[in-house]
Amino acid sequence: MKRIAVLIASLVMVSACGGGSPSSSGPAADETAPAGKVVEVSFWHSFAAGANQDATNVLVQRFNDAHTGKIHVTPAFAGDYDTTFSKIKAAVQANQTPSIVQIYDVGTRFMIDSKQITPMQKFIDEDKYTTDLEPVIANYFSINGKLDSMPWNNSLPLLYINRDAFTAAGLDPNKPPATLDEIRADAQKLTKKDASGQTVQYGFGAAIYGWFLEQFAARADVLMCNNGNGRDKDATKILSDSPQLVKVMDWWKQMLADGLALNTGRPTGNMQTAFKAGRVAMTLESTGVLGGFISGSKFQVGAGPYPRSEASTAGGPIVGGAALWIMNNGHPAYEQRAAWEFVKFLEQPDSMAYWHIKTGYFPDTKKSQEDPTDVAFRQTRPQFDVALQQLHAETTDKATQGCVLGVMPQARQANEVAMEQILASGASSKTALSGAVTSIQPAIDQYNQAVGAT
Amino acid sequence: MRRQPLVGALSRATGRERYSARETATAAAFMAPSLLLFTVWIFYPLGRSVYLSLHGNDLFGRPARFVGGAQFQELFASPSLREAIVRTAAFTVLTVVPGLVLGTLIALALQAPIRGIGVFRTLLATPFAFSVATASVIFQIFFNPGVGVFNAILGLIHLHPVGWLTNPATALPSVALASVWLQLGYNVLVLSAGLQGIPAEIYEAARLDGARGLTMARRITLPMLTPTLFFLLVVSTVVAIQSFGQIHILTRGGPAGATTTLVYSLYLNAFAFGSTNYGLASAQALVLFAIVVVVTALQFGFLERRVFYR
Numbered sequence: 001m002k003r004i005a006v007l008i009a010s011l012v013m014v015s016a017c018g019g020g021s022p023s024s025s026g027p028a029a030d031e032t033a034p035a036g037k038v039v040e041v042s043f044w045h046s047f048a049a050g051a052n053q054d055a056t057n058v059l060v061q062r063f064n065d066a067h068t069g070k071i072h073v074t075p076a077f078a079g080d081y082d083t084t085f086s087k088i089k090a091a092v093q094a095n096q097t098p099s100i101v102q103i104y105d106v107g108t109r110f111m112i113d114s115k116q117i118t119p120m121q122k123f124i125d126e127d128k129y130t131t132d133l134e135p136v137i138a139n140y141f142s143i144n145g146k147l148d149s150m151p152w153n154n155s156l157p158l159l160y161i162n163r164d165a166f167t168a169a170g171l172d173p174n175k176p177p178a179t180l181d182e183i184r185a186d187a188q189k190l191t192k193k194d195a196s197g198q199t200v201q202y203g204f205g206a207a208i209y210g211w212f213l214e215q216f217a218a219r220a221d222v223l224m225c226n227n228g229n230g231r232d233k234d235a236t237k238i239l240s241d242s243p244q245l246v247k248v249m250d251w252w253k254q255m256l257a258d259g260l261a262l263n264t265g266r267p268t269g270n271m272q273t274a275f276k277a278g279r280v281a282m283t284l285e286s287t288g289v290l291g292g293f294i295s296g297s298k299f300q301v302g303a304g305p306y307p308r309s310e311a312s313t314a315g316g317p318i319v320g321g322a323a324l325w326i327m328n329n330g331h332p333a334y335e336q337r338a339a340w341e342f343v344k345f346l347e348q349p350d351s352m353a354y355w356h357i358k359t360g361y362f363p364d365t366k367k368s369q370e371d372p373t374d375v376a377f378r379q380t381r382p383q384f385d386v387a388l389q390q391l392h393a394e395t396t397d398k399a400t401q402g403c404v405l406g407v408m409p410q411a412r413q414a415n416e417v418a419m420e421q422i423l424a425s426g427a428s429s430k431t432a433l434s435g436a437v438t439s440i441q442p443a444i445d446q447y448n449q450a451v452g453a454t
Numbered sequence: 455m456r457r458q459p460l461v462g463a464l465s466r467a468t469g470r471e472r473y474s475a476r477e478t479a480t481a482a483a484f485m486a487p488s489l490l491l492f493t494v495w496i497f498y499p500l501g502r503s504v505y506l507s508l509h510g511n512d513l514f515g516r517p518a519r520f521v522g523g524a525q526f527q528e529l530f531a532s533p534s535l536r537e538a539i540v541r542t543a544a545f546t547v548l549t550v551v552p553g554l555v556l557g558t559l560i561a562l563a564l565q566a567p568i569r570g571i572g573v574f575r576t577l578l579a580t581p582f583a584f585s586v587a588t589a590s591v592i593f594q595i596f597f598n599p600g601v602g603v604f605n606a607i608l609g610l611i612h613l614h615p616v617g618w619l620t621n622p623a624t625a626l627p628s629v630a631l632a633s634v635w636l637q638l639g640y641n642v643l644v645l646s647a648g649l650q651g652i653p654a655e656i657y658e659a660a661r662l663d664g665a666r667g668l669t670m671a672r673r674i675t676l677p678m679l680t681p682t683l684f685f686l687l688v689v690s691t692v693v694a695i696q697s698f699g700q701i702h703i704l705t706r707g708g709p710a711g712a713t714t715t716l717v718y719s720l721y722l723n724a725f726a727f728g729s730t731n732y733g734l735a736s737a738q739a740l741v742l743f744a745i746v747v748v749v750t751a752l753q754f755g756f757l758e759r760r761v762f763y764r
Contacts, residue, residue, distance in 0.1 A: 085728045092514045107728065114513060196612050205600070207707070264599050265620040266708055274600030406513075409728040420710040425622050427710075443729075450513050 005227040013275075039338040042098035044078035044087070047231055051291065052153075053077065055358035067378045071338045078093045081322065085409060091349040092116055099339045100151060105140060106321045106408035109230065111325055112148050113406055113451045120327040132346070132365040136394040139320050140402050143231065150343050153361040154321035155287040156390055157215050159307050163300035165190055165201065165281040176282075176304025180251045183282060183307055187260040190281040200316050204255055205262040205280035207271040208419045210412035212284055213245060214318060214402065219308045220244040221315025223410075224403035231398050234448055235405045241433040248309045249422045249429035256423060262368075263423055266416060272296075286320070287387040291360040294381065303383040305390045316394045318402035321361065336421040353377075360384070362391060371408065406447040407440065414440040495709045500743070506736035515730030525737040534711075534719065535738075539745070541626065542715040546694040548630035549637065552688055554683060556634065557641030561649055562675075564642070575646065582639030586699035594619075594634040594704055619705050622712035629713050637690055648682030649675070688753050695746055716742050726746050 043060070047053040062076045078084040081104040091097045092114065103111055111117055124131060124147065131138065141151045151314065162340055163173035164191040169189040177183045187203020194200050217224045222242050225235035255261035262280050264270035277281045282308070285293070293301045306317040322344070324330045345351060352368030355361060357377045363369045369388065380383050394400060403409055418436035421427035473481070503709050507525050509517035529535055581589070596603045597618040607613040618628040652675065660674050698717050701707060707714035707722060714722070716738065724735030 082727055086725045086730075089514045089728070089730050093516055110513070110728065198609055198612075198615070202600075262600055263617060263620045266706060267594070270594070270598050270600070273595075273598060277601045279600035407728070413722075413727040417708070417710060420622075420708050424617070424620055424709040447513070 038069060039335055041071060041073045041100065041335065041342055042078050042197055042337050043075045043339075043342070044084060044098045044101045045075060046078060046081050046084045046102055046104070048077060048080070052288075052359045058358075058391075059346060059351055059354065062351070063342055066345075067341070071341060072331060073342050081107075082409060092329070095330055097329060097331070099326060099327060099331050099335055100342065101325050102322050103149070103325055104317075104409075105320050105402065106405075106412060108141060108143075108149065108228045109234075109404040109406045109408065112143065113315055116329050117148065117325045118336055119146065119148045120150050120314060120324075120326065120343070121138070121148065123326075123337075123343075127340075127344075129344065132367055134362070134364055134366060134369075134391060136396055136400070137362065137364050139396050139400075140319050141323050143404065149323035150347065151319075151321065151323045152346060153288070153355070153359065154319050154364055155361055156305045156317050156319055156387060157212065157284055158290075158387060158390070159304045160275065160283050160285055160290075160293060161302040161304065162275070162281045162297075163302040165278070165299065169281075173205045173300070173302050177301060178305065178307060179311075180248065181307050184251070184255060184260065187255065187282065191260050199259060199262075202262040202280045203260045204282045205264065205271055205274060206252075206284040206306040207264065208266045208416055208423060209268055209269040210419070211320060213240065213248070213415050213419065214412070215284075215306055215320075216248045216309060217242065217245055218305055218318045218400045218402060219315050220248075220310045221312070221397070221399045223399055225405050226399040229401055230404040231401060234451070235403060236444060236448060238251075238403070238405070238411050238437055238444070240418065240436045241430060244309055247432060249419065249433065251309070253426075253429065261443050265421075267277070269367055287342065287362065287384075288321075288360050290381075290383055291358075291385065294383070301383060303386045305386070305393075309377060314395070315397075316400050317390070318400055319362075319391070319394070320402075356384075361385070368428055405444065406451060407443045410443050411436075411440045480625075503736040503743075506732050507740055509733050511730055511733050513718055513730070515724075515732045516757055517733070521733065525733045528734060529631050529737050529741065534714075535741070537711070538714055538716045538719045540712070542695060542717075542745075543699065545630055545633075545692055545713075545715055548627055549633040549694045549697075550687065552630075552634045553637045553641050554686060555647050557638055557686070558679070558683070560638070560642050561645035562671075564646055565649055579639045579643045579646075579708050581635055581637075582643060584636065584639075586636060587703060589636050590632060590700045590703035593635075593700075597704070598629060620709055622709050625705055625709055625712045627702055629704050632704065633694065633697060636700070637693065641690070644686055645679065645682055648679050652678040673754060677762045681763055684761045686756070688750060691749060691753065692746055695742070695749070716745070 005429060011240070045053075045056055047056055056075055063073055076098070078087050078098075084101065085103060085107050088097065088101055088103065097116065123129070131147070131150075136388050137151050137154050138147065141147055141149055158178055161173065161176050166173035166186075169186075171186055171189060177186050183204055190201065190203035191199060192201040198453040215335040217239075222244050223229050223239055225239055226237045227233050227235050229235065233248060252261070256263055264274055268285070271280065271283055272285065272292070274280045275285075276293060278297075278299060289304065291299075308315070324343050326336050326343070328336065329419050331339075346355070347365060349365065349368040349371045350373075352363045352365055353371035353374035356363040356368065356374055363371070363374055368374060378388070403411075414436040415433075417439075418427075421435070422429050464751055506517055508520060508522060510519045510521045510524070512518040545561075560578055564571060564578065599605060599615060599617050599620055602618070604618060616624060619625050640664060656674055656678070657670065660670055665673060697715065698721065701713050701715060701718050702721070705713040707718045720735045720738040720742065723729055723731045723738065
């Protein structure tokens with residue numbers, strides 16, 4: 001009730017000061033904030049205390065300083081990606097959504113279906129704004145060529161290598177393995193045991209993370225869900241049990257069985273620690289951790305493209321990460337405009353370059369990649385160039401666009417259970433991956449039914 | 455003053471003369487604050503759970519349509535409920551029994567009349583001061599298969615590394631290990647208080663009768679400690695059945711569901727990975743509630759008669 005009253009009051013005020021002075025960006029009169037009132041914009045993000053949160057706060061501060069007396073953005077950590085996603089659902093129930101929320105890639109379909117957001121494309125069209133986004137990044141978040149959200153923190157997975165270990169094993173650190181077979185061959189040379197037969201250094205290791213499975217599918221140029229990865233029309237089935245993914249999991253299982261790889265379970269932090277400590281010589285991780293790897297390791301960190309399971313080089317990893325969404329319900333038009341101003345600010349070349357340097361996430365726009373500070377930064381850290389080269393080398397088709405599915409977060413979870421069954425319980429790859437497909441089916445059906453009904 | 459067993463006291467109260475209106479009013483006034491809190495935090499959520507369990511949910515988890523007993527049907531039809539109950543039972547036994555045995559042994563050792571015993575008492579009670587989250591994060595570092603302390607210790611004595619949390623066979627005992635450590639400080643504290651409460655005269659009398667060492671422990675200390683042990687048994691059983699934090703931080707219910715207890719599977723249905731099946735989760739919550747009630751009633755029914763109240 002109180003919210004509604006406030007809403008009505010603010011609407012009355014908006015119409016009352018319809019003749020107010022238009023601001024520099026020139027929005028329509030009824031979108032102007034009440035005269036003399038600072039527009040409050042709440043912003044939920046998923047960065048826990050650390051480098052990424054610090055960079056977020058600095059950018060927010062810069063924006064607030066530039067908009068004193070007009071717009072004030074208040075950032076709030078809403079928990080990790082999954083938690084934020086759950087929280088936004090609870091917030092919709094309670095009518096307490098923030099103005100802007102950062103939601104991970106796999107939440108895209110749900111956010112659109114929720115009808116709780118104003119499509120980013122509306123603001124882009126109104127302002128005749130050129131996004132200048134790297135096409136492969138825009139690719140994931142665009143449905144039918146339109147952006148519903150603004151990609152913000154985006155990354156690709158890479159193969160990270162311990163260059164010192166490569167040299168010590170007589171391998172060329174400038175030639176990281178490109179295929180699973182090559183990883184296996186190198187891992188045989190990189191795995192070292194001490195006198196008592198204990199393994200002191202494993203050749204390979206990766207967290208049990210469903211994202212990696214999705215990446216292997218895109219890398220092999222196969223779909224992760226039907227109906228063109230949910231791009232042609234709503235997906236009705238996931239395709240985790242494709243022969244390519246069965247092959248990947250068979251390979252991974254054999255690596256563990258032969259003592260060439262280490263399993264540290266699901267938490268990605270465990271494998272990051274093992275890699276930084278030199279216990280694992282090659283690992284799979286996002287470009288987002290590159291900065292942490294370089295500063296946290298005593299050895300030279302190298303990076304190579306995400307490995308492929310097939311001989312063919314078609315396909316490539318999906319640009320993952322998260323995007324910003326502007327919520328509509330309970331947020332007056334002028335507040336949404338203010339939120340859009342903040343989104344535009346984050347996409348500015350200098351903001352994006354700062355973001356890239358501090359976090360390792362991609363400079364999403366072409367102009368930010370040409371920003372002098374970013375160019376200078378990449379000269380000192382060539383590994384970041386590897387990431388960018390992989391981004392530019394991406395082919396764009398439906399497989400590399402990635403699957404959009406309303407219950408994608410749960411589907412990823414089902415895949416992780418299957419990965420655990422294969423890697424930790426010795427289940428057959430085909431059986432476990434097919435099990436993931438069937439176990440998620442009721443959730444997909446229920447979701448599609450619920451969306452179709454509304 | 456003889457302390458009455460709880461169940462006995464309740465049943466006997468009904469036979470007493472009626473309270474005057476004034477007495478009832480005073481009692482009600484004293485109970486009002488706790489009743490208010492109970493209503494807000496216990497009774498209302500319980501009623502809400504029943505309501506939610508009878509409804510299906512929309513995209514945001516709002517109760518959208520009345521489905522009657524369909525959630526319970528789905529719950530009882532799936533094999534995962536039985537698996538979760540078995541896992542919860544195993545986890546409870548693995549945490550409660552070692553917690554009580556170790557707690558008693560440590561509390562007994564801490565009675566030793568040596569200099570500086572206060573330091574040891576404080577140290578051994580410190581786990582009580584740790585939050586579940588803090589302790590779990592520290593244990594996660596210990597358990598790390600690559601760089602963890604536990605595997606380093608095994609390596610020193612030339613044993614093969616163990617996949618503590620990554621192997622489905624060892625994951626549940628490993629989480630239980632962390633839980634025992636968490637619970638131990640509280641147990642030691644309560645048991646130490648219980649031991650101190652045993653009057654010296656009883657020991658003296660027993661000694662005059664010729665009792666020594668083990669006889670003393672078996673015939674005097676343990677019986678006199680049973681009220682404390684029974685209290686801890688009931689409380690730590692409920693705590694174990696409801697454990698969430700350590701599972702969430704250490705394993706997220708994995709690997710391959712090996713640590714998905716009843717509470718965790720409830721969480722997976724209601725909140726995890728964008729899931730909003732509050733209906734099914736509420737049905738699970740009610741099943742969990744029933745189990746806790748039955749287990750506690752059984753403990754009172756069967757074990758309490760062996761408790762020696764002075």
